[in-house]
Amino acid sequence: MSWFNKNCHPDRARSATRDLPRLHHSRSLATLGMTLILMIPFFLTSCGFEPMYGTHSATAEAVDVALPNIEIANIPDRDGQYLRNLLMDRLYTSGRPADAAYTLTFSKLAKNIVNIGIQKDATATRAQIQITTHMELVDKSTGKAVLQRDLKTVGAYNLLDDQLSTLMSQQNITDSILQEMRDDAVTELSLYFRRKATGAPTINPPPAAPASAGSPAKK
Numbered sequence: 001m002s003w004f005n006k007n008c009h010p011d012r013a014r015s016a017t018r019d020l021p022r023l024h025h026s027r028s029l030a031t032l033g034m035t036l037i038l039m040i041p042f043f044l045t046s047c048g049f050e051p052m053y054g055t056h057s058a059t060a061e062a063v064d065v066a067l068p069n070i071e072i073a074n075i076p077d078r079d080g081q082y083l084r085n086l087l088m089d090r091l092y093t094s095g096r097p098a099d100a101a102y103t104l105t106f107s108k109l110a111k112n113i114v115n116i117g118i119q120k121d122a123t124a125t126r127a128q129i130q131i132t133t134h135m136e137l138v139d140k141s142t143g144k145a146v147l148q149r150d151l152k153t154v155g156a157y158n159l160l161d162d163q164l165s166t167l168m169s170q171q172n173i174t175d176s177i178l179q180e181m182r183d184d185a186v187t188e189l190s191l192y193f194r195r196k197a198t199g200a201p202t203i204n205p206p207p208a209a210p211a212s213a214g215s216p217a218k219k
Contacts, residue, residue, distance in 0.1 A: 062197035063190050067091050070137070070189070071100035076108045079131065079178060083109065086182040101141065104189075107134040111174075116156065128156045129170070131177055135185055137192065147192045151184050153177040 068091055075084045083106070088096075110132045115124035130152065137147035155177040157169040 059194045059197040063193045066102075066193040066196075067186070067189060068094060069097050069100050070102045070104050071097065073103055073105045075106045075133075079109045079111065079174065080106065082175065083133075083178050083182060086179060087185065090182060090186055101139070102146075103138045103140060104185075105136045105138065109133045113170075115159070117159075124159055126156050126158055127170070128154065129174060129177065130154045131174070131181065133181070135188065137189065147188065149185075149188045151181050151188075153181045153184070155180075 070091060072084055072087050072091070075081060087104070112130045112132075114128050114130075115126075116128050117125035119125060131154075132150065132152045135147075135149045135151055136145045138144065139146050155173040157173040158166075160166045160169065
């Protein structure tokens with residue numbers, strides 16, 4: 001048998017010829033799919049869609065301009081001052097505002113410590129800390145609160161035999177949940193200014209109900 005007969009059998013040639021349209025069709029579908037994927041951002045933009053995050057988002061730029069333009073009022077006690085310093089570090093990346101348009105206030109932080117992990121001998125192995133406060137953003141031009149939120153953060157730490165180690169653990173977890181409260185406050189402020197930039201209304205929830213009596217706790 002000749003080389004042509006071994007490698008170019010008529011049946012194989014006809015099979016390869018039949019496969020060409022299918023191969024071309026598959027490549028055409030792949031090209032079409034890629035084209036549609038690349039055109040999705042243009043379709044969304046033409047429909048008025050704007051990403052919440054991104055360097056070219058108008059709402060993100062509005063938030064970047066508004067956040068440093070907030071005066072943070074004093075917060076009582078050590079934990080309050082720590083929270084205020086955290087907020088200042090986050091918002092005042094280029095220094096304090098000379099004439100802020102808004103004032104951000106917090107009620108005195110309420111700290112509640114409850115023993116958990118009670119053993120058979122009535123001793124506790126862990127303690128839970130809950131810190132709550134009420135946040136208000138006031139528009140200086142009108143004197144009205146444009147944003148009101150109740151914030152709450154919770155953390156826990158081990159109760160150790162060494163009292164000093166326990167106190168250090170308590171302070172570390174307190175600082176950690178205050179950082180979480182800072183993040184929650186910045187998130188609420190960012191959402192408010194995004195809604196304002198898009199014209200969406202801001203709904204302030206009613207004040208939280210007083211906490212019901214529970215397990216004995218220390219403050």
